[in-house]
Amino acid sequence: MSFIAKVLLSCGVCAVVALGFLAKADPVGKDRQSSYALMSPDTQAMQDDPLLNPANFAVLDGQALWHEATGQKNVSCASCHGDAAVSMKGVAASFPKLSSAGRPLLSLGGRINQCRTEHQGAKPLAAESKPLLSLSAFVATQSKGMPITVNRSAANAAHLDAGERLFNLRLGQLNLSCAQCHAERPGQKLAGNAIPQGHPTAYPIYRLEWQTVGSLERRLRNCLTGVRAEPYAFGSQELLELELFLAWRARGMPLESPGVRP
Amino acid sequence: MTMKRRTFVLSAGAASGLTSLNALATVADATQAVDKILGQQKAAMGRVTLVIPPLVENGNLVTMKVSVDSPMTQADHVQAIHIVAEGNPLPNVVSFYLSPRAGRAVITTRIRLGDSQRVRAIAQMSDGSFWQGEAVTLVTLAACTEV
Amino acid sequence: MSKTSRTLVTMPARAKKGDIVDIRIIVQHDMESGFRHTETGQRVPRDIIRDFRCTYNGVDIFRVELHPGMGANPMIMFTTVATESGTLEFKWSGDNGYASSTSSQLVVT
Numbered sequence: 001m002s003f004i005a006k007v008l009l010s011c012g013v014c015a016v017v018a019l020g021f022l023a024k025a026d027p028v029g030k031d032r033q034s035s036y037a038l039m040s041p042d043t044q045a046m047q048d049d050p051l052l053n054p055a056n057f058a059v060l061d062g063q064a065l066w067h068e069a070t071g072q073k074n075v076s077c078a079s080c081h082g083d084a085a086v087s088m089k090g091v092a093a094s095f096p097k098l099s100s101a102g103r104p105l106l107s108l109g110g111r112i113n114q115c116r117t118e119h120q121g122a123k124p125l126a127a128e129s130k131p132l133l134s135l136s137a138f139v140a141t142q143s144k145g146m147p148i149t150v151n152r153s154a155a156n157a158a159h160l161d162a163g164e165r166l167f168n169l170r171l172g173q174l175n176l177s178c179a180q181c182h183a184e185r186p187g188q189k190l191a192g193n194a195i196p197q198g199h200p201t202a203y204p205i206y207r208l209e210w211q212t213v214g215s216l217e218r219r220l221r222n223c224l225t226g227v228r229a230e231p232y233a234f235g236s237q238e239l240l241e242l243e244l245f246l247a248w249r250a251r252g253m254p255l256e257s258p259g260v261r262p
Numbered sequence: 263m264t265m266k267r268r269t270f271v272l273s274a275g276a277a278s279g280l281t282s283l284n285a286l287a288t289v290a291d292a293t294q295a296v297d298k299i300l301g302q303q304k305a306a307m308g309r310v311t312l313v314i315p316p317l318v319e320n321g322n323l324v325t326m327k328v329s330v331d332s333p334m335t336q337a338d339h340v341q342a343i344h345i346v347a348e349g350n351p352l353p354n355v356v357s358f359y360l361s362p363r364a365g366r367a368v369i370t371t372r373i374r375l376g377d378s379q380r381v382r383a384i385a386q387m388s389d390g391s392f393w394q395g396e397a398v399t400l401v402t403l404a405a406c407t408e409v
Numbered sequence: 410m411s412k413t414s415r416t417l418v419t420m421p422a423r424a425k426k427g428d429i430v431d432i433r434i435i436v437q438h439d440m441e442s443g444f445r446h447t448e449t450g451q452r453v454p455r456d457i458i459r460d461f462r463c464t465y466n467g468v469d470i471f472r473v474e475l476h477p478g479m480g481a482n483p484m485i486m487f488t489t490v491a492t493e494s495g496t497l498e499f500k501w502s503g504d505n506g507y508a509s510s511t512s513s514q515l516v517v518t
Contacts (some may be wrong), residue, residue: 223406350478372483374479
């Protein structure tokens with residue numbers, strides 16, 4: 001090996017060792033930070049003002065759907081749940097969860113679809129469809145400002161552990177785990193953008209990159225594409241368990257929905 | 263790499279739909295767009311302030327504010343403001359048409375920026391003169407996208 | 410084929426004669442630029458709002474020519490002088506027969 005190659009190799013080794021040294025533990029408690037804090041003032045202003053927030057239209061669409069009778073039973077969400085501002089307060093902040101013992105783990109979108117099939121006699125809304133995102137945005141914003149209340153329980157423990165394993169699992173051609181970027185290196189730059197801690201405090205979000213409103217599942221699939229891994233399918237158990245772990249990791253942090261993100 | 267392989271890679275790239283490099287306008291396209299607005303005239307630098315954040319997180323929705331120093335009276339007002347982007351697929355972004363009824367020539371909107379670039383604002387005055395301002399900005403892309 | 414969408418206008422309900430009134434409008438529209446491609450390489454056709462105009466008691470006070478470079482859900486903040494009480498009308502039109510309109514009352518004292 002040439003002298004220059006040896007120098008470069010040892011520099012590379014030193015860099016890896018140094019990075020390993022700098023890798024910190026996952027931020028907890030008050031050290032946790034919403035990705036809102038990393039955004040430019042312009043983008044923050046876009047989120048803060050409902051009249052500037054591009055997701056606001058989704059909320060209004062969701063409100064219209066809330067009152068629309070549908071399905072074979074021809075009932076609306078409102079016919080059971082009444083005023084969403086009252087009945088849905090705190091609801092979005094408690095997802096994902098098992099709707100009752102022995103039932104599958106559900107995201108908010110999954111729960112909306114369960115309501116549709118079981119109580120409205122309607123077909124479930126397609127993943128990432130405009131109606132589902134609009135309803136999710138409308139329900140989620142009723143919990144705006146409230147803390148995420150996903151805690152460990154006997155019922156969700158197995159799912160939570162599975163989610164944590166996924167969070168720490170190296171994936172894809174780049175062989176990176178969620179933890180390596182979001183738990184160990186938040187605040188550092190990746191391709192010019194600051195790495196967020198990855199707390200799902202604002203979903204569904206209007207992502208400027210998508211130019212539309214989207215779910216946490218869509219965002220997680222983008223991460224997976226980012227590490228050059230095959231993205232888990234929408235509605236997959238993996239995405240649900242990851243969502244559960246992320247919500248638990250962000251428990252106590254206030255919901256900002258609907259958020260705006262770059 | 264032999265010439266044959268290089269040609270293959272380039273044509274494979276084109277076939278897969280990687281048109282982004284060709285899709286961005288050149289500065290010449292933007293200059294042509296500005297010349298069309300100006301007719302035979304020239305636009306003097308000044309009186310027009312264009313504010314775009316110097317570093318943009320995502321080019322899909324960028325807040326911009328244009329203001330023109332003008333009394334906005336019947337005798338002296340801004341008739342139109344044209345926004346031209348040097349690095350977008352199409353240089354013309356938006357044109358605003360005002361009258362003295364505006365009171366002041368200050369407009370904020372949100373535009374798309376396809377790349378880091380210079381954006382120009384050309385103001386057409388009631389006396390037939392043109393003034394211009396510009397903003398240079400760096401546009402970054404999200405680290406984890408869909409494709 | 411005609412289509413329409415939500416619009417939101419923010420402006421004061423009252424103003425003093427001669428005051429400059431701030432108006433903020435935002436309209437729900439994807440503003441499909443015509444430069445995006447599907448995963449299979451198909452170009453998504455252009456579909457944008459082309460024109461916005463505002464009238465004040467029937468008089469044109471502001472007009473905008475929009476191109477694909479305008480962001481989705483176009484938002485524009487502009488001004489007008491409060492001259493007399495009346496109605497401000499806001500109209501958007503665009504590709505594929507798109508048309509939206511709304512109005513706002515202004516009381517000028």
